[in-house]
Amino acid sequence: MTTGVEPYVQLREKLSKRDRSLREKVMSLEEATKFVRDGDTVGIGGSTMSRTPMALIWQLIRDRRKELSCSRCIISTDGDLLFGSGVSNHIETSWFAQGILWGLSKVMRHNVESGGARYDEWSHMAMGMRYRAGGMGVPFLPIRSMLGSDVERIRPEAKEIDCPFTGERLLLVPALNPEVALIHVQRCDAYGNAQIDGLQFMDIDLALAANRVILTTERIVSNDQIRRAPDQTKIPFFCVDAVVEVPYGSAPHECFGVYEPMLAHMDAYVRQVNKDPVGAMQDYLEKYFYEPASWNKYLELIGMEEVLEASRRGRSIYND
């Protein structure tokens, strides 16, 4: 079992070759996903159905990318879509279902139980510490969970050691340095200084760990605006390779402070794919992913009423 941990010199070399200058990186979705190559390891930001970089996943599915090996802190319907479209055959995460409200994913189950795809399970903290090790430039970090469980038993990539200081048992989890990270944020400037509101999940470590970062944002703001609240900047521009402005870029998932999940669409999606995780999934992909001419057309298919209702709920959370 290979751990996929890159030697330090190689890791540094990749970073040294990146253009880290202060420059504008604004481009289209189509241009941005050119940073992803078939077979790449891809880290996905956000969690469950929050701040999912759905527009980038939408574009990768349209690009018909192949054999992406994906990781995410917790994955939901975005994982379904990656498996169902054939873009990914391997996902590393701690939890994979359609969301708490909808339960088990029949799409995940079909793909994993038929042997066509792999879901490698780690503990939630292990995923976090793997991204953190990647972001710190060390090959592993020690943790005190997963020990004694079957989650450890099926992950030979993790190694038990006796602590050289105390003699205690520890588990070393290997660093995760994805080739590309896909992250959606509320706002960033044209250089990629990114501000995240609300739950940040594992996105900061993921951005630092990845060899390339593609950012989608609800809106692009001026660098002056970023400088007015630099403490809100969570990802620095020199980590970022592409910036795409995509309003509702997490739809039908939520984006903190802007919109809550589009629940009617999610309900209909789950009902459709649960009946037939292959055929109905293809129909869904056809209608919402391959056919619409643009992301805005995709939103139109979800429906203006649904999008605005999600916005109303998302913006009203802090009203009282």
Added chain:
Amino acid sequence: MTDTRNYTASEILAVLSSRQLTDGQVVFAGVGIPLLAATLAQRLDCPGLTILFEGGVVGAFVEPGKLPPSTNDQRCTKRANMVLGSADVLLLLQRGYVDVGFMGGAQIDQFGNLNSSFIGDPAHPKTRLPGTGGGNDISSLTNMIVAMKHEKRRFVEQVDFITSPGFIRGGRSRAESGLPMGGMFRVITELAVFGFDDTDRRIKVLALNPGVSREEVQDNTGFDLTFDDQLGTTEPPTEKELATLRVLDPERLFIG
């Protein structure tokens, strides 16, 4: 016997679970009954209870009628004291800031191990379940309360897969596996309240819920149960407990 109970199975789970918490504790809660029970305790006897969510929320404050659909959802952050990254909130567990972990369970065994990963052989699974989420970290690093429905297929002698460790194979096996702290503290079902033997670490019935017999608990359990020498009966939910709980979940999303 006429059933005169004026509460649902989920309601008694939430009420009995909330009574296990004490003021001043820091509780890491999962979505659903755990979140409701922790909030109920906070409203009744534990105003100084602090609730943490795996999404990164410290000091959650759940508003009546506005329950979040998951603990990784933007509603969780409203009126919280602090928002951290997911890894950082889990590291609070590892450092030891958390007294109690509080989750639901899909399948549990006689040593309190939980399975939410596989039915059948993990190499060729009959059913691939969602997986651990924060469950493995929470159960590895803190004292656990599990609130779950009592069914024979959920209470098994040995789980197919240990997703979240309890006392593993009993005795000292948990500590010997590298988990010197925490373990299972209580399991709450609609039929009974369970603890774990101090020595062999097997589950045992501490108290029967109102109107429930030993036989009923045994008949719904997939292995032979031990009953505590001082087997008690739990006090039924009070009007105040039920009223407060129902205000929290007016749409009855989680209380049934």
